[in-house]
Amino acid sequence: MTTARPYKRPVSVLVVIHTPALEVLLLERADHPGFWQSVTGSQDAEDDSLLVTACREVAEETGIQVGPRFVGGLPIEQLRDWQFSNIYEIYPVWRHRYAPGVTHNTEHVFGLTVSAGTPVQLAPREHLALCWLPWREAADRCFSPSNAEAILQLPRLAGQIPS
16 A cells, blocks of 8 residues: 655745855756756645754755754854745646645745855755856856845845945
8 A cells, every 4th residue: 555645835945055255056956957956845844944944955955964953064053044935836847746726835045154165965866966156157047036036135145245
């Protein structure tokens, strides 16, 4: 007897991982080669905080550990809630993952500052490749308009004036 897989919740996080010099980490989707994005993922349970979801997704997709539950992990202060969210229509190709009739997702945006050269371990079932790009180039490469817009906010949110 197989157990039905639960539907994804239409609440997610987007985590823009970047260095102090505003180099942004992008990941190429395994299920859609050529689609580049930041770390994203759905909230597993209603009682999971968005911060817990962001830490989990970063660890799962990049191997970067954030928070006190990880020995040797980055300080939780490096992960900042940017205090904005996007509501967007779920791409039809991914709607089967959600309950029937669910067409929109609310995405909460976070930023994570890491040192240049931070090792990244991709989840091979999720991503094919990674690249570090200057923030403007990273925004241009993203397939998702909300992801691109979040990256364009990086200089302001990091307290730097764009060059």
